[in-house]
Amino acid sequence: MSRASDLAIRTRGLRKVFNGKVAVRNLTLEVPRGEVFGFLGPNGAGKSTSVKMLLGLIFPTSGEADILGRPAGDVKTRAKVGFLPEHFRFYDWLTSAELLKLHGRLYGMSHARLRERVPALLDLVGLTQHRDKRLRDFSKGMLQRIGLAQALLNEPDLIFLDEPTSGLDPFGRRLVRDIIKAQRDRGATVLLNSHLLGEVEITCDRVAFIKDGEVVETRQLNSEREEKTTVSIRAVDVTSEMVKGLCQWAPSVRSEAERLTLTLSSNAVLPEVVRYLVAKGADVYEVIPQRLSLEERFLEIVGSDGGL
Amino acid sequence: MGIWIMAGVTFREAARKKMLWMALAAGGAFLILFGSGLHFQAKDFAAHGMSPVLRREISFAMVTMGLYAVDLLAVLMTILTSVDTLSGEIDSGTIQAVATKPVPRWQVLVGKWFGFLAMLTAYIAIMVGGVNAVTYLMAGVTARHLITGCLLMWMESLVLLSVTFAFGTYFSTLTSGVLALGLHGLAFLGGWIEQFGAITQTQRAVNVGVVASVLMPSEALWRRAAFEMQSPLANAMRISPFSTLSVPSMAMVFYAALYLAIALFIAIRRFSQRDL
Numbered sequence: 001m002s003r004a005s006d007l008a009i010r011t012r013g014l015r016k017v018f019n020g021k022v023a024v025r026n027l028t029l030e031v032p033r034g035e036v037f038g039f040l041g042p043n044g045a046g047k048s049t050s051v052k053m054l055l056g057l058i059f060p061t062s063g064e065a066d067i068l069g070r071p072a073g074d075v076k077t078r079a080k081v082g083f084l085p086e087h088f089r090f091y092d093w094l095t096s097a098e099l100l101k102l103h104g105r106l107y108g109m110s111h112a113r114l115r116e117r118v119p120a121l122l123d124l125v126g127l128t129q130h131r132d133k134r135l136r137d138f139s140k141g142m143l144q145r146i147g148l149a150q151a152l153l154n155e156p157d158l159i160f161l162d163e164p165t166s167g168l169d170p171f172g173r174r175l176v177r178d179i180i181k182a183q184r185d186r187g188a189t190v191l192l193n194s195h196l197l198g199e200v201e202i203t204c205d206r207v208a209f210i211k212d213g214e215v216v217e218t219r220q221l222n223s224e225r226e227e228k229t230t231v232s233i234r235a236v237d238v239t240s241e242m243v244k245g246l247c248q249w250a251p252s253v254r255s256e257a258e259r260l261t262l263t264l265s266s267n268a269v270l271p272e273v274v275r276y277l278v279a280k281g282a283d284v285y286e287v288i289p290q291r292l293s294l295e296e297r298f299l300e301i302v303g304s305d306g307g308l
Numbered sequence: 309m310g311i312w313i314m315a316g317v318t319f320r321e322a323a324r325k326k327m328l329w330m331a332l333a334a335g336g337a338f339l340i341l342f343g344s345g346l347h348f349q350a351k352d353f354a355a356h357g358m359s360p361v362l363r364r365e366i367s368f369a370m371v372t373m374g375l376y377a378v379d380l381l382a383v384l385m386t387i388l389t390s391v392d393t394l395s396g397e398i399d400s401g402t403i404q405a406v407a408t409k410p411v412p413r414w415q416v417l418v419g420k421w422f423g424f425l426a427m428l429t430a431y432i433a434i435m436v437g438g439v440n441a442v443t444y445l446m447a448g449v450t451a452r453h454l455i456t457g458c459l460l461m462w463m464e465s466l467v468l469l470s471v472t473f474a475f476g477t478y479f480s481t482l483t484s485g486v487l488a489l490g491l492h493g494l495a496f497l498g499g500w501i502e503q504f505g506a507i508t509q510t511q512r513a514v515n516v517g518v519v520a521s522v523l524m525p526s527e528a529l530w531r532r533a534a535f536e537m538q539s540p541l542a543n544a545m546r547i548s549p550f551s552t553l554s555v556p557s558m559a560m561v562f563y564a565a566l567y568l569a570i571a572l573f574i575a576i577r578r579f580s581q582r583d584l
Contacts, residue, residue, distance in 0.1 A: 052404075052583075052584075055408050056407075056408070057404055057407055057408065057583065057584045058583040058584070059581070059583060075410050075411070075412050076410060077410075078408055078409060078410040079410040081408065083404070083405070083408045085401055085404045085405060086401075087401055088405065089400050089401050089402045089405075090402060090405055091317065091321055091402070093321065093324045102313070102317060103405070103409065105313050106310065106313055106406065106409035106410070106411055107409060107410060108309070108410060147405075150405065
């Protein structure tokens with residue numbers, strides 16, 4: 001277990017009931033500082049409610065939540081937090097530069113710092129030429145970009161991004177990925193709430209699958225060596241003795257013509273498997289690891305009905 | 309600090325809303341109409357050789373009528389411009405980006421309240437000043453105890469503003485608007501029942517009016533303002549709709565101040581404790 005000071009987010013038995021309907025059943029979670037953490041789950045799983053409880057927008061029915069070592073909702077801690085709501089809405093009569101200045105002032109930033117940050121952020125999200133345009137004339141994607149800029153204004157230690165890529169074109173999505181990477185590189189923690197599993201898979205260090213307001217599984221991503229993997233090998237001259245021998249690494253081995261299908265406990269043993277086959281006289285032409293994709297795992301966990 | 313940032317943005321938002329400018333345009337049209345009426349009336353007075361005392365009294369009555377219209381406009385302005393600010397932003401989620409900033413929620417609400425206060429102060433000052441300027445130029449009279457009367461009208465707006473805020477923390481925009489206007493309508497009706505009860509010396513009708521003023525003291529503040537601003541002769545006339553027969557006491561003014569504070573407190577408390 002991590003020390004409390006190393007954690008950006010820590011919840012214990014967090015629960016929220018709206019008019020007798022359970023939105024979040026029992027959320028227990030730990031997110032270390034500096035991690036990009038994905039929150040996955042079907043519609044109505046309680047992801048947004050959980051994020052709002054962490055931000056102090058919604059008061060939990062029971063349980064506890066700390067962010068950056070302080071109770072969720074603590075006013076001072078909010079100075080170190082950035083938030084992009086799922087549907088970013090703000091006073092649409094403001095221009096994009098005015099919006100950022102207003103948010104900066106709410107963060108308590110000085111005029112001097114804002115003079116530096118506002119143009120830099122408008123540039124980062126590609127809105128420099130729209131700095132004097134009113135938000136009411138913005139497209140959905142542009143609103144998403146300016147929302148992202150306001151979430152980064154104060155160089156936060158913890159950033160909540162609720163569906164940041166919805167409404168964005170592929171360039172926008174790429175931008176969000178790059179921004180998240182840059183935030184991780186400077187040591188910030190990012191909690192990413194997204195339906196786009198491909199985006200999450202590329203971006204996150206770890207994900208939690210949420211169903212019915214509970215974490216049903218957390219999974220480390222981008223750690224090839226740790227994952228249970230299915231491997232497809234095309235080799236000739238494989239004897240039944242060799243197939244039996246493979247069982248020392250793979251509990252399940254299937255052999256069809258020139259194709260061997262093995263389920264390995266870890267990717268780390270794959271070189272040993274190949275060496276074994278070659279040493280026993282087989283000719284290996286192809287080795288294809290077939291990791292269970294996040295989408296497959298997601299469907300496996302929440303069911304094909306999307307949890308509805 | 310958060311209070312003044314929110315007050316500033318709320319004032320700017322109100323100023324950028326079409327409704328404010330439409331209300332000012334309607335107010336301007338009203339002043340032109342009012343001035344024209346006074347102008348022709350003054351001409352008729354001169355043609356008929358009316359006594360200066362009667363002429364002065366009628367002019368005073370015109371000022372009161374003009375200020376009554378301003379009061380109604382201010383009531384509508386107060387409720388219609390502020391009804392959306394809390395419930396609308398909660399419903400749309402606009403409040404989320406603000407409420408997650410390092411500013412306590414009570415400061416967000418009080419800041420918004422001050423923003424509307426500034427806008428309504430400017431509106432009432434312009435309109436009351438306009439009516440008095442017109443009557444002074446046309447008939448040489450202004451309201452008696454103008455500052456006191458103006459402050460009471462201003463206070464009436466603030467009572468309604470606080471009540472609208474309190475409703476806005478509980479209900480949707482439409483419900484809040486209906487409730488705030490309905491409550492003022494109740495007070496308005498109660499005020500007239502009280503006046504007629506006083507004219508016809510029906511104590512139970514007067515009591516109905518007093519109960520209505522306790523439920524919502526906005527109209528009572530206007531009647532006190534009218535009493536302060538119109539001429540002593542008009543106050544004494546039983547046929548005047550704002551006669552002194554049933555003038556709200558200073559105790560009612562203090563009660564209204566307490567009512568305002570409680571409504572604002574309820575709004576702050578509810579806004580600080582509710583889910584957004």
